Amino acid sequence: MMRFLRHILGIAALVSLAPAASAADVSYAGVKTCTKCHYDHGQSWAATAHARTFESLKPEVKTDAKKRVKLDPSRDYTKDKDCLGCHTTGFGRAGGYQVGAEPGGAEALGSVGCESCHGAGSGYRDLHSKADKRLKETSESTPRKVLVSAGQNFDYARACAGCHLNYQGSPYKGAKPPYLPFTPAVDAKYRFEFDEAVRSEALHEHYKLKGAFAGDPVPPIRDEFQKTAKEISEE
Numbered sequence: 001m002m003r004f005l006r007h008i009l010g011i012a013a014l015v016s017l018a019p020a021a022s023a024a025d026v027s028y029a030g031v032k033t034c035t036k037c038h039y040d041h042g043q044s045w046a047a048t049a050h051a052r053t054f055e056s057l058k059p060e061v062k063t064d065a066k067k068r069v070k071l072d073p074s075r076d077y078t079k080d081k082d083c084l085g086c087h088t089t090g091f092g093r094a095g096g097y098q099v100g101a102e103p104g105g106a107e108a109l110g111s112v113g114c115e116s117c118h119g120a121g122s123g124y125r126d127l128h129s130k131a132d133k134r135l136k137e138t139s140e141s142t143p144r145k146v147l148v149s150a151g152q153n154f155d156y157a158r159a160c161a162g163c164h165l166n167y168q169g170s171p172y173k174g175a176k177p178p179y180l181p182f183t184p185a186v187d188a189k190y191r192f193e194f195d196e197a198v199r200s201e202a203l204h205e206h207y208k209l210k211g212a213f214a215g216d217p218v219p220p221i222r223d224e225f226q227k228t229a230k231e232i233s234e235e
């Protein structure tokens with residue numbers, strides 16, 4: 001029942017997001033912009049597999065895995081449109097990764113960066129510093145919903161699904177080509193369970209928020225993570 005409800009709620013969130021997102025500035029700011037303020041998140045994220053997804057597209061890397069799904073292990077896939085969509089940030093969209101760009105360049109978009117999960121950030125990044133200033137000066141929080149209309153994503157399950165469940169016959173109904181080559185049919189270890197994966201070391205560590213934003217949509221896992229979140233090391 002909970003699962004069903006969550007599914008319905010997910011769709012409701014999507015529907016309400018759609019018009020707002022198209023009105024917002026949905027271009028990508030890049031990891032380096034986010035980590036100017038979110039330094040600890042940047043350090044922690046850099047240690048995850050999501051920071052190294054470009055490596056996997058290089059020749060002679062992960063050869064056994066590639067052979068299993070009939071990919072050519074000696075081929076360079078770093079300019080292949082059938083791979084870049086899930087191994088970089090915002091590929092094919094405004095401000096996103098472009099074929100041939102230096103993966104760790106000025107914005108570090110050649111990875112599964114912050115905005116792959118949190119949404120393209122050009123429209124919402126300034127709202128973060130404004131809300132912070134307001135909190136400091138007046139002790140007032142800013143309604144979180146302004147972030148949604150500025151393009152920030154809070155439906156994490158859907159963000160993951162766009163890459164991890166994007167194959168034919170997957171439970172994710174939005175699946176469309178190019179598909180994920182590594183599916184549960186290849187090996188059970190490629191099965192993706194959101195509830196488990198979101199709590200795994202694949203994600204950055206969690207740090208305490210001061211409450212610059214308040215109200216809906218509160219991510220369902222926010223409270224759980226905040227209970228054990230670390231203190232931020234510097235301002």
Ligand code: HEC
Pocket residue numbers: 029030033034035036037038114115118120121122125128129132144208209210211212213214
């Ligand atoms: C100018 C500094 C700055 C930049 C740039 C910035 N943020 Fe933030 N961000 C903040 C501050 C300050 C908060 C409020 C933190 C709090 O409540 O303690 C925040 C809050 C957040 C939150 C939590 C929002 C909530 O629901 O309460 C997320 C997620 C986040 N930022 C991600 C990002 C991402 C991704 C980027 C890059 C696109 C980014 N930020 C860019 C300063 C910044």
Ligand code: HEC
Pocket residue numbers: 056057061062065066071077080082083084085086087162163164166178179180181182189190191
């Ligand atoms: C729809 C998204 C998507 C597309 C398209 C995609 N990948 Fe991936 N790739 C992923 C995800 C998600 C994983 C992680 C799978 C896991 O561990 O469950 C992954 C993992 C990998 C791995 C590591 C597998 C392992 O067992 O270590 C390699 C290598 C790889 N991809 C190469 C490629 C190449 C080459 C292409 C293009 C021909 C490609 N991918 C296209 C999403 C994608």
Ligand code: HEC
Pocket residue numbers: 049050052053054056085086087088089112116117156157159160161162163164194197198199200201202
């Ligand atoms: C833009 C595509 C994309 C998005 C969005 C994405 N991932 Fe991934 N993820 C990947 C790729 C690609 C890999 C494989 C890394 C590799 O081996 O190159 C991966 C790897 C992983 C792994 C395996 C890590 C390891 O150490 O083997 C987990 C777990 C994971 N992701 C969870 C998540 C969760 C949870 C979300 C959503 C909150 C998410 N991912 C969102 C593309 C994505």
Ligand code: HEC
Pocket residue numbers: 031034035038041042045050112113114115116117118156198202203204205206207208209219221222225229
């Ligand atoms: C694979 C998906 C994914 C990537 C990549 C990612 N995040 Fe997150 N992030 C999450 C999830 C899931 C949460 C927990 C839900 C929440 O509290 O909003 C979270 C929470 C946060 C928060 C709220 C406080 C906390 O620590 O829980 C901030 C701030 C944040 N992320 C910033 C970043 C920044 C900056 C980057 C890039 C360096 C980044 N994230 C990369 C998925 C991701």
